[in-house]
Amino acid sequence: MASPVAFNQAAWQQAAFDKSFVVGPGPDQTHPADDEVVIKVAYVAINPSEWKFQEWAYLPVEYPHIIGSDAAGEVVLTGSKVTRFEPGDRVIGHCLGLVYGGARHGAFQLYTTVRERLTAKLPPAIPFSKGVVLPLALSTATAGLFEILKLRLPTTPPTPSTGEIVLIWGGSSSVGTVASQLARAAGYDVVTTASQRNHTYAKEMGAIEVFDYADPEVIPKLKEYLSGTKFAGALDCIGDSGAPDACAEIVKSLLGGGVVPTMLWPPKDLPEGVEGVLGRCSAVRGGRFDGHQADPVVVYASNPGTEDNYIAADVWERFVPAALASGVLQTKPEPQVLTGGLEKLQEALALQKRGVSARKIVMEIDASMGP
């Protein structure tokens, strides 16, 4: 009898710039590579990068393609060298389909394939629908804080505060929420920006101080607050609306120069006006963070999964499972759960594009697997 995995269904994007999915038979997921894990998908989460990919086709992929970065579900198959997972494990995984492995690795299907290095077990008490908010944000924040800024790695229990401060611009976004928690667990004090209504939320995520990014005086206020502190650097978790410039100005003012990891994406074929931002961020290089490679300012979320570096192991393998079990890493922002499965994904992308505030749009894919 054929494995149920053979009856995969997927939401296909048929061509570049298409803004609709065609649901049909999915790729064969029955032969994971040595280091891959096949997951029966219970929930997927929606990120800005998905609707941006449909609008800008910012990476070369073979069409038809399956997009989607965040999946939560149950392991059904493991590659021959996988040691940390077995069938039946409840997991979350960062799906790399845009840069690695092709359509098999997109999240928007009933069965997806992830690399073991970007997969973590979900404690029994955490529903799939909550755990699924984390994967892409986790890899992104990891790349920004630990690959580019080269901060100390997070620990469980959290490293006691050293008094060093990290500015996380956009503390109520998905990426900022995880970045705040990671920086806090690494012993840094987090200062962040968010709308007034999300100041309590940002503090719950680890910030010691929150500034309103809409305040016209926010940059001078932050400079004044950070002046004389052990300022360790800034991470722009927004990528537009002046956020990269603001971070660059603050870093330049306080440190005399340095790298500002930015979410600015895509780094090539940039939308109008963005080149200048990149130029200015690059211009503040040369100070305390000197020595990074040529294009250090743009965060590449996929790096922890594709580069052979220590970061994926240290964060995804050693930190995340223990931190989830102990509550050091919370599954935030809260999901806004939609139903309708693969057929309704395009509506979910449209909802995310309209904007969220300390929320993650999540789609139920297989209701039979529980919340």
Ligand SMILES: NC(=O)c1ccc[n+]([C@@H]2O[C@H](COP(=O)([O-])OP(=O)(O)OC[C@H]3O[C@@H](n4cnc5c(N)ncnc54)[C@H](OP(=O)(O)O)[C@@H]3O)[C@@H](O)[C@H]2O)c1
């Ligand atoms: N380069 C990469 O590898 C990579 C990877 C993942 C994401 N990204 C990019 O990173 C950005 C964030 O993604 P996400 O999923 O975290 O976004 P998100 O959760 O959808 O972002 C929404 C949040 O952004 C906040 N926000 C909006 N404008 C802001 C500003 N000017 N300053 C501070 N906060 C602001 C809002 O705060 P309030 O509600 O408090 O107003 C809201 O909570 C997106 O541009 C995304 O495309 C890049």
